[in-house]
Amino acid sequence: MKLEVLLEAIGANYPYTPLPDIKGIQMNSKQVTNGDLFIAVEGFEVDGHAFIDQAVEAGAVAVLGEQRIRNLNVPYIRVSDSRKALAELANCFYGYPHRKHTMIGITGTNGKTTTAFLLKHILEKMGKTCSLIGTVHNMINNQQLNSKNTTPDSIELNRLLDISQDEIVIMEVSSHGIQQQRIEGIFFDYAIFTNLSHDHLDFHDNMWDYFQVKSRLFQHLKPNGKAIVVTDNEWGGKMQDFLIKESVPTHTVGRYPHDELQLKRICAEYHSIAQYQIEQVLHQVKIPLAGEHNIWNTLTAILTCHEMGYKQENINNTLPSFKGVPGRFERYTHKRGAIFIVDYAHTADAIEYCLLTAKMQQFNRIIHILGFRGNRDISKRKEIIRVSTSLSSIVILTLDDLNGISQNEMINQLENLRSEFVDKEILIIPDRTKAIQYAWDFADTGDWVFITGKGHEQYQQNFNLPCESDPSVIRYLQEVNDEN
Structure with missing residues (x-):
């Protein structure tokens, strides 16, 4: 050129x-x-x-x-x-490649990945071809590619859009991606806001700054583009108000009569049944994933597909075959009947949603394994432990990615955090694989064990057991127990 x-x-x-x-x-x-x-x-x-x-x-x-x-x-x-x-x-x-696709952008602290996978599943069941660009991996022309960042740099992003022959592109759009102008010049047919909670305040000055960066996604709507907003959180309501003032066509998911898709009732089982109303018609759908947060993720995907012109019955009929998302509420069963959950949750809100799922079931104890990344937002750590200890019988603090901090320094930080919760049962087991093994050996019938923070991600340092991720530790322990 x-x-x-x-x-x-x-x-x-x-x-x-x-x-x-x-x-x-x-x-x-x-x-x-x-x-x-x-x-x-x-x-x-x-x-x-x-x-x-x-x-x-x-x-x-x-x-x-x-x-x-x-x-x-x-x-x-x-x-x-x-x-x-x-x-x-x-x-x-690359010839303005976003123009040849129906573009869906999803932003928010939590729920981006699950909503993206749900949309891809529904739309492919409707006969569409979909590319997926996000945290777990990229999927282009039915080929899985590694993902380095939630939102790739602008060169890689435009290259992926260029090589994609798929009709629809579903993108997770991070606040880092927006702030660093990776999506500059790219415009979307649908832009989705899931929620906002305390995260990335090592990158953003405060929550208001974080919110304003997220809101910039909606400046990237095509002339006939639509905003989809979940209003069942404080910042969702603020986003709705902001978009209305900006004259952006906005469609909402929430519990209120003015929401286009209104959640009416939940029947709480392991997988909930949700009753919702849209265009004055009641519908009932079995949510394919556990947890209240996944009710909102599912309903958000449903409303988006509704705005794309698909019928509610056809949308709902696709959901039973959804197999979930790697590292998002992945469930494993222990031989003594305990349930192990691996989840990417790394904010207080997301962790609370996870742990409350066990509270909705019959359970014996909740055991929670979590760690914090070095050189990352330390302002959220105490609130995460507060939420965890309020819902868990035992909390095990362990290591996540060190990111340049020495192991001893990170252990000292964990010790200091534990000292602020002297009346709670908190263990520190620095080796992440040994922390999971401890819970595996300790867990009994009816226990729910949550391992949060990394989900599908691979470890960035070596641990004691020959494993590269949280799910691989569970599989390793299952194999060892089978042999014994």
Whole structure:
């Protein structure tokens, strides 16, 4: 592609000719090959401007950045915001690929992944082909691809949209992805807000800032696009009010008469039966996943499909065959009758939803295994332990990803947290696999054991047992017990 065409897309120009043809766009100097345009982005840990020389040596034929750079032997285009330019250039380079798809974007603290998987399942049962871009993995043209971030960087995102031949693309959109302008230039037919709770306050200044970043997704609606909002939480109501003031077509899921899809009644079993009303007609559906939070995830998917023109009966008939989401309320049965749950929950709200699911059943004890990631939002930790100890018989604190913090320092942080709950039964077992093994050996009939925080994710450090994730520890312990 001609560099002139790319520069025109961002309203920039370079006064000298001739300009080179561009074969690719890169923001990582290590990935540059001959003919690429290198975008120097000032990141949170490294500054791309420091790697301009390496990019040129690797074959970059032009460079774009924010700093004043002289004496470069390839064209250098200076812009005020290279991160925004990166997204717009990637969009142009790949031919604005979002335009060929029906685009669904989902944002919120919790529920993005489950809602995305539910939508994909329902729509494929309706005969549509769907791409999925999110936390667990990416699925493009029925091929599973690894996912590095919930929302990929703008180059990778546009590349995935370009290679996708699927009719519908369902995307999880994180606050990091919005704030870092990864979705700049991409527009959605449907934008969904699930909820907001205390999380990522190491990245956002406060909850209001977090909310405002999330609300920016709705600036990316296509001219006839629609917003879907869950109002059964404080921030959902605020989002509805904000969108109405902004004249955004908004459809809501909640418990109130003014909600387009109104939850009327729940019959609480392991998998709940929900009665809801839409267009003055009552419907009943068996929720395919346990927990109140999954009632809202399911109803959100139902309303979205309703807005896409599908009939309620047909939507509801697809749900019994839904098999769940890796690392989201994955259930395992112990040989003594205990139930083990592996879940990604890492906020107080999400953990409370998980533990309350056991409270709705017949149970003996609730045992909760959790850890905290190093160099991550420490302001939420005490509230998480407060919620856990209020609902659990035993809490086991263990290690999550250290992220550069020493193991001893993380253990000290856990000890300090435990000291604030002296009247609660809290154990500290640093090795995550041994913590799970302890609960496995300890659990008995009727116990519910929750292992939260990582879900499907692989461990970032070595532990005692030869396992790479929480589910693999459970499977390992099942195999060992079978052999014995």
